Amino acid sequence: MAHTTCTHRSIATGQHVLRRSVGLRRASLALLALLAVLAVAAGARAQDPSGSWQQRYERARTALLDEHFEDAQVQLKALAPTAPSESDRRLVLELADLARLKSERRIQQLQPSLRTSDELAVLYTTAVFYGLGSSAWLTLQLQPQTFGGALIPFAVLTSAAVGGVAIADAYRPLRHGIPHAIAAGLYLGFGEGLWLVAYQHAYATEHPGSNTAWHSERVSTVLWAGSTGGALVGALVGAWRRPTPGRVSFTASAGIWTGVLSAFAADALNPDQKGRAPTSYVVGGIGYNAGLLAGIAFGPSVAPSVARVRFIDLAGLGGALLGGGSYALITNQRDSRAGLGAAAIGGALGLGIAWWATSGMAPDRSHDALPSAIGKRSAPAFSLQPTIVPTRGGFVASLVGAM
Helix, strand or coil, X not given: XXXXXXXXXXXXXXXXXXHHHHHHHHHHHHHHHHHXXXXXXXXXXXXXXXXXXXXXXXXXXXXXXCCCHHHHXXXXXXXXXXXXXXXXXXXXXXXXXXXXXXXHHHHHHHCCCECCHHHXXXXXXXXXXXXXXXXXXXXXXXXXXXXXXXXXHHHHHHHHHHHHHHHHHHHCCCECCHHHHHHHHHHHHHHHHHHHHHHHHHHHHHCHHHCCCCCHHHHHHHHHHHHHHHHHHHHHHHHHHCCCHHHHHHHHHHHHHHHHXXXXXXXXXXXXXXXXXXXXXXXXXXXXXXXXXXXXXXXHHHCCCHHHHHHHHHHHHHHXXXXXXXXXXXHCCCCHHHHHHHHHHHHHHHHHHHHHHCCCCCCCCHHHHCCCCHHHXXXXXXXXXXXXXXXXXXXXXXXXXXX
């Protein structure tokens, strides 16, 4: 009996030890499983430190579908470095490129890319004036002996100038801002020649014995050369920079008003009768070119519309006429120095008041959405797609390109 009791106790002890071993093994397995889960979670958290990558992807995708292209592009690019897999990384980068293309296309659609009818009308009018001026210049150079011979240049050159604009625009429509730049360049080049001719005439008048007066042939050549050169420069600047009509008008008005007002002020402040006129024209020419440079420099930041520039021009003209006319009516004198000084003050006040009064007008920012420089234009997209069509006894292979 004692032996049997001892045997039962040994069996019970063995079963207890076995149960304890199995329990320890299960606890170890559970602990290992818990550690594995924590390791995976820690790895995912290290890979995506700011939260769920999928949630951020859904937010970026929603922004893209809602056409918030700029925000979607930023969010998608930020998702790429923490993408769970290489395929996810490629996906978000492709979606970011799509958002960028959609944003650029929307901006281009919102802003004009081709010339407007108003711009083209300005260029046609300028072409008529240029044709008439070129005809007058050629007539003075050739000096025909008959009335019919004098009319031929006007019929030919004026028609050629207008027809050249029509042919160029029909072959490839002019871009936004280029017609206005050509027209303004022509007038500004004419102004350069006019300042030079005026100075030379005033100098020749001050020195009658020097025999330096220009004849009509040379005067017309200087004016025609200035207009032609200005038109060419305007075309190049327009094609390169693509300025808006408002900036072109602002630059032209800045040059004209600075030149005129500085010439008036120089004449009013110079007490020396001899040499006053040549000095005034020199000062006016310097102010004219300084105004052009200032208009080019500050035009992009100001970005005025054509309407605002026209309002300011009208106010400046009205102020100059009011100042000079008021002086003449009040004093009843014919003092050119004082009259020009009053006109300069009135013109400057008119420009300043109009500038302040029109400061609330909407700016013209269409230039910002256009490729302004030749070097900054995006290259056209180019793609090739191979195509294979099976036929009886073989196949036909082709390569299709698109640009």
